[in-house]
Structures are given as structure tokens and as C-alpha cells.
Amino acid sequence: MSQSASDDLTEVHEGPIGEPAIRTITLPLDTNPEGDIFGGWLMSQMDLAAGNIAARYTRGRCATVAVDGISFRCPVKVGDEVSVWADLLGVGTTSMRFKVSAWRRPRDCEHMTKVAEAVFVFVALGPDGRPRPVRAGALAALRSA
Numbered sequence: 479m480s481q482s483a484s485d486d487l488t489e490v491h492e493g494p495i496g497e498p499a500i501r502t503i504t505l506p507l508d509t510n511p512e513g514d515i516f517g518g519w520l521m522s523q524m525d526l527a528a529g530n531i532a533a534r535y536t537r538g539r540c541a542t543v544a545v546d547g548i549s550f551r552c553p554v555k556v557g558d559e560v561s562v563w564a565d566l567l568g569v570g571t572t573s574m575r576f577k578v579s580a581w582r583r584p585r586d587c588e589h590m591t592k593v594a595e596a597v598f599v600f601v602a603l604g605p606d607g608r609p610r611p612v613r614a615g616a617l618a619a620l621r622s623a
């Protein structure tokens with residue numbers, strides 16, 4: 479009898495290093511008419527993940543201003559665990575660029591597969607809703623903390 483993926487406890491975790499910004503489980507209400515997970519749902523998770531990191535790094539309100547080069551590499555199924563990593567690529571005067579990648583793990587095995595990636599651009603906002611400067615030095619200190 480062949481060994482199933484869930485029995486193979488030696489299978490390695492192949493996701494990015496460190497903690498994800500978001501980790502969640504997909505549900506039937508997140509599906510498209512074909513029964514796979516809706517791409518818009520996955521995009522919203524990626525936006526939430528990068529926004530969470532942006533607000534943490536800048537200690538305040540941030541808004542998504544652009545999403546570049548999003549690609550969906552393979553379908554996500556109901557019941558999958560989805561983890562999203564957001565890594566700071568660069569900082570401007572008021573903006574930050576994040577490389578965001580989403581990974582699926584079927585609930586009965588340890589193997590993670592990258593399902594989507596994109597670059598998200600966030601702008602730090604002041605109380606007036608206008609861009610506010612971000613301090614690259616402070617971001618670097620937070621990243622390494």
C-alpha cells in the first residue's frame with residue numbers, strides 16, 4: 479500500500495523563512511463558480527497581510543496605492559491553510575513596496591506550495607488622509623527586531 483502525503487512526516491516545509499503576516503483556512507463561501515478559491519479573496523488576503531506589516535512598520539494608518547505584477551500560479555482548494563508573507567522591498571518618501579507571496583498547504587500534509595505573488599505599494603497616511611513621510615531608518619530597526 480502506498481504511503482499518503484499525510485502519513486509522510488518527513489516531508490519538509492518549503493515556505494519562506496519566518497512567520498507569515500497572515501494565516502487562515504479557506505471556506506466554501508470563498509469559492510468561485512467552479513468550486514476553487516476565488517482569486518479576489520486571495521488578493522484581499524495579500525492586501526491585508528501587506529497592510530498589517532505596513533501599519534506596524536510605520537506605526538499608523540496606511541493605504542494600498544498600487545498592486546504590480548500579480549500572478550496566480552495554481553488553484554487553492556476549500557479547507558487549505560493559506561499563509562501570506564510580506565517582505566519590505568524598498569521605502570520612498572511616503573511609500574513602501576512589499577513583495578507578497580501566498581502559499582497553500584492542504585490540511586492533511588506538511589507541504590506548502592506558492593499560489594500567488596505580487597508587489598504591493600502602500601502609502602503612509604496622516605490624520606488628514608494625505609501622505610506622511612516614513613523614516614527608512616526606523617523601518618530598518620523594526621525589520622531587524
Ligand SMILES: CC(C)(COP(=O)(O)OP(=O)(O)OC[C@H]1O[C@@H](n2cnc3c(N)ncnc32)[C@H](O)[C@@H]1OP(=O)(O)O)[C@@H](O)C(=O)NCCC(=O)NCCS
Pocket residue numbers: 541542543544569570571572573574599601607608609
Ligand atoms: C494614497 C493617496 C493618498 C496618495 O495620494 P497622491 O496624491 O497620489 O500622493 P503622491 O502623489 O504624493 O504619492 C504618494 C506616494 O505614493 C506613490 N504612488 C502614488 N501612486 C502610485 C502608483 N500608482 N504606483 C506606485 N507608487 C505610487 C508616489 O510615488 C509617492 O511615493 P513617495 O512619497 O515614496 O515618493 C491617494 O492616492 C489615495 O487616497 N488613494 C486611495 C487609497 C485607497 O483607498 N486604497 C484602497 C483601495 S481599495
